[in-house]
Amino acid sequence: MEYENHQQKENFDFLEDGFVQKHFANTNSLLLSGKHIQNDDIYEFDLLQNNKQELQYYYQKIYDLVLCWDKRDDDTYYYLSFPEQSRGKLSNQKRYRDLTEEEVIVGIILMNWYYELYFEKNKTINWRDIKNKIMQSDMSDQFRLLFFDTLDREYTDKEWGEDEKPGSQSVKARFKRTLNSFSRLGWISWKDKENIEFEIKSSIHRFAEKLYPNEIIDFENFIKQYNKDN
Amino acid sequence: MKVSLQHLNIEYNNLIPKRLDTLVIFHLKQQIKSNKIDDEFTEQQLKNIIEKVIVEFNFPEGTQIEPILQRLSYFFIEYSPDDYSKRTLTDYAERYIELLDHKLSFKNPYSDFSLENDLQRFLLFDAKEMDSFLDFENWYNHGFNNTSKKTIVGHLENLQDRINKSIKDMNEILNSDEFQAMEKIDRFVKQFNNVGNEAKQIRSVLEYKTSAFIEIEAVVKNLYENIINYQNNEATRMAQARKEYHYALKYQRNINKFFEKIDKKIDNILNQIRFASSQLDHLKDNFKEKAKFKLNLKNALIFILSKSRYDKESLKLPFNFPIAIIPYEKVNFLSASPTVNFNHRRKNKVVNHKSNIEHHKSEVKKIENELIRQEKVYKWVENIKSIISNRNEINLSDHLYEIINEDKETEIAVKVGFDLLEYAEKNPELEIEIDKEFYPKNLNDIQIWNMKIINKRKISTF
Numbered sequence: 001m002e003y004e005n006h007q008q009k010e011n012f013d014f015l016e017d018g019f020v021q022k023h024f025a026n027t028n029s030l031l032l033s034g035k036h037i038q039n040d041d042i043y044e045f046d047l048l049q050n051n052k053q054e055l056q057y058y059y060q061k062i063y064d065l066v067l068c069w070d071k072r073d074d075d076t077y078y079y080l081s082f083p084e085q086s087r088g089k090l091s092n093q094k095r096y097r098d099l100t101e102e103e104v105i106v107g108i109i110l111m112n113w114y115y116e117l118y119f120e121k122n123k124t125i126n127w128r129d130i131k132n133k134i135m136q137s138d139m140s141d142q143f144r145l146l147f148f149d150t151l152d153r154e155y156t157d158k159e160w161g162e163d164e165k166p167g168s169q170s171v172k173a174r175f176k177r178t179l180n181s182f183s184r185l186g187w188i189s190w191k192d193k194e195n196i197e198f199e200i201k202s203s204i205h206r207f208a209e210k211l212y213p214n215e216i217i218d219f220e221n222f223i224k225q226y227n228k229d230n
Numbered sequence: 231m232k233v234s235l236q237h238l239n240i241e242y243n244n245l246i247p248k249r250l251d252t253l254v255i256f257h258l259k260q261q262i263k264s265n266k267i268d269d270e271f272t273e274q275q276l277k278n279i280i281e282k283v284i285v286e287f288n289f290p291e292g293t294q295i296e297p298i299l300q301r302l303s304y305f306f307i308e309y310s311p312d313d314y315s316k317r318t319l320t321d322y323a324e325r326y327i328e329l330l331d332h333k334l335s336f337k338n339p340y341s342d343f344s345l346e347n348d349l350q351r352f353l354l355f356d357a358k359e360m361d362s363f364l365d366f367e368n369w370y371n372h373g374f375n376n377t378s379k380k381t382i383v384g385h386l387e388n389l390q391d392r393i394n395k396s397i398k399d400m401n402e403i404l405n406s407d408e409f410q411a412m413e414k415i416d417r418f419v420k421q422f423n424n425v426g427n428e429a430k431q432i433r434s435v436l437e438y439k440t441s442a443f444i445e446i447e448a449v450v451k452n453l454y455e456n457i458i459n460y461q462n463n464e465a466t467r468m469a470q471a472r473k474e475y476h477y478a479l480k481y482q483r484n485i486n487k488f489f490e491k492i493d494k495k496i497d498n499i500l501n502q503i504r505f506a507s508s509q510l511d512h513l514k515d516n517f518k519e520k521a522k523f524k525l526n527l528k529n530a531l532i533f534i535l536s537k538s539r540y541d542k543e544s545l546k547l548p549f550n551f552p553i554a555i556i557p558y559e560k561v562n563f564l565s566a567s568p569t570v571n572f573n574h575r576r577k578n579k580v581v582n583h584k585s586n587i588e589h590h591k592s593e594v595k596k597i598e599n600e601l602i603r604q605e606k607v608y609k610w611v612e613n614i615k616s617i618i619s620n621r622n623e624i625n626l627s628d629h630l631y632e633i634i635n636e637d638k639e640t641e642i643a644v645k646v647g648f649d650l651l652e653y654a655e656k657n658p659e660l661e662i663e664i665d666k667e668f669y670p671k672n673l674n675d676i677q678i679w680n681m682k683i684i685n686k687r688k689i690s691t692f
Contacts, residue, residue, distance in 0.1 A: 034556045105534055169543070230550055
């Protein structure tokens with residue numbers, strides 16, 4: 001479990017502040033819905049920047065959750081996490097959720113993409129980039145097998161999701177639903193939702209560093225153990 | 231622009247050569263430059279070059295030479311005026327080759343001109359020396375449009391191309407070994423410092439624009455006074471003066487717009503440089519750790535791609551791969567209407583109604599939608615207010631179409647429009663200007679008047 005320990009301010013006085021009162025409800029609802037808040041959520045980000053210690057105490061007392069923040073590539077992001085060994089007061093099944101299998105797969109793809117564009121300020125990807133990645137990258141065979149289940153033929157517009165009413169199993173639809181969910185989590189932000197163009201946010205680091213540290217950061221040990229167990 | 235889209239469509243294939251044809255004329259020019267072929271060459275020499283390119287770049291065997299000659303004869307190759315048995319490259323071909331060469335070698339022709347000299351020459355003028363509208367128009371067309379503008383754009387394009395190329399190369403650093411990487415990082419840090427200094431120099435040279443703005447304003451004012459002077463007696467001259475004034479205003483607006491765009495471009499370039507430099511600094515101290523992280527990420531990706539499985543419903547992760555959990559609480563706000571009648575005190579029989587789940591869901595959905603709508607309206611209004619505070623004026627209609635386009639809900643745009651008009655009306659520093667002409671845009675069959683909000687405070691400080 002991920003856990004951050006910052007110095008807390010142990011009171012609720014911050015709730016008296018006018019700006020906090022105006023923007024707290026929205027910030028709270030975004031954080032509880034799993035969102036990672038970065039500086040493009042202007043008011044929510046400001047509120048968190050100026051009251052982080054107080055809010056950390058608040059979430060610990062009221063929800064038994066940890067308010068965490070990290071800084072990657074000059075951008076700070078805030079999010080809620082479970083304390084070690086527990087799911088806090090969100091332990092009720094309705095109050096947390098598993099990532100879907102497609103989210104985990106696309107998460108690892110995007111995390112890699114982030115590092116391919118390490119020096120670019122805006123890490124923007126569009127649908128053409130995704131198609132090129134699948135058809136022309138050095139891992140094209142693996143991508144194509146995973147998304148089409150075959151290497152032996154040309155893929156139809158329907159399979160890509162290029163026809164007028166793309167089915168839910170098309171590649172485009174799979175990416176779209178996962179990216180929609182990532183947008184709600186704040187790991188990407190849409191530039192053009194209809195045609196699929198988005199920016200990968202630095203908060204996606206949480207995926208690799210905090211949600212999958214054993215499987216990604218410590219990959220050598222993970223794979224040894226995985227091969228032994230399976 | 232004078233050419234119609236239909237005309238361009240017809241000529242396109244002759245104007246823009248295919249890849250093979252481009253390689254041929256480019257190689258031909260290389261041979262001429264290195265004196266291996268004369269400026270005026272024979273058809274056989276041209277055929278030899280075509281054959282060489284076909285072999286070197288693996289074009290299909292049996293590619294016909296005659297159609298290539300035919301295509302090039304439209305705009306790229308012509309008979310030599312001195313000797314009809316020879317051919318020569320056309321001026322258009324020369325310009326096309328030069329364009330490709332400059333783009334790929336980062337040598338924009340205008341970037342060779344001194345920006346400072348050019349801008350001093352063309353932007354530092356005195357309005358008093360502009361005796362007539364024609365002088366001003368001449369300055370606008372030749373001094374500004376044909377010279378200053380092209381030189382500025384050339385310099386910036388050259389900078390942007392170099393930055394893009396460096397960033398592309400830099401993204402490979404994490405794949406190098408440590409020793410190589412450190413060398414590369416040092417080289418890129420120097421390169422970026424130079425580019426950053428160039429961008430800052432361009433910005434300081436561009437300050438000449440301030441002087442140009444003042445003089446242009448004076449010219450426009452003089453032209454406006456001409457209208458007043460001719461009022462009441464000389465109708466034809468007044469009509470001419472009015473026309474000149476409107477053209478001058480148009481030129482002034484174009485110049486302002488151009489410099490606004492350039493400012494944004496320079497900001498963008500400086501931001502890219504700042505970000506890439508800070509990434510370089512960070513990498514210098516943490517190279518080992520970052521390179522290892524990237525390698526592990528790549529290995530994890532290879533593992534996930536190879537072991538995950540296609541499935542119609544949802545792709546499947548490798549067997550036993552853990553699934554992470556995240557906090558997820560959906561917050562719903564519900565409201566109940568307090569309509570209780572306290573006068574009737576009658577015993578009621580409690581009837582247990584079967585709850586209508588579908589109806590309940592749809593009501594909750596309605597409330598949620600309403601809250602989301604209010605939230606969107608608030609965000610748009612706050613955003614546009616902050617834009618107004620930084621500008622001389624905004625075109626409200628433009629923003630309303632932007633909202634309709636983005637949110638697909640006319641009601642949101644209407645509410646934002648009312649809120650902003652109310653805000654502008656109450657604020658003494660703002661003025662609403664409504665032109666009862668339809669705004670020249672039509673989205674989802676919605677047409678609105680052309681509405682502006684003018685920030686008087688901003689104008690007076692400017």
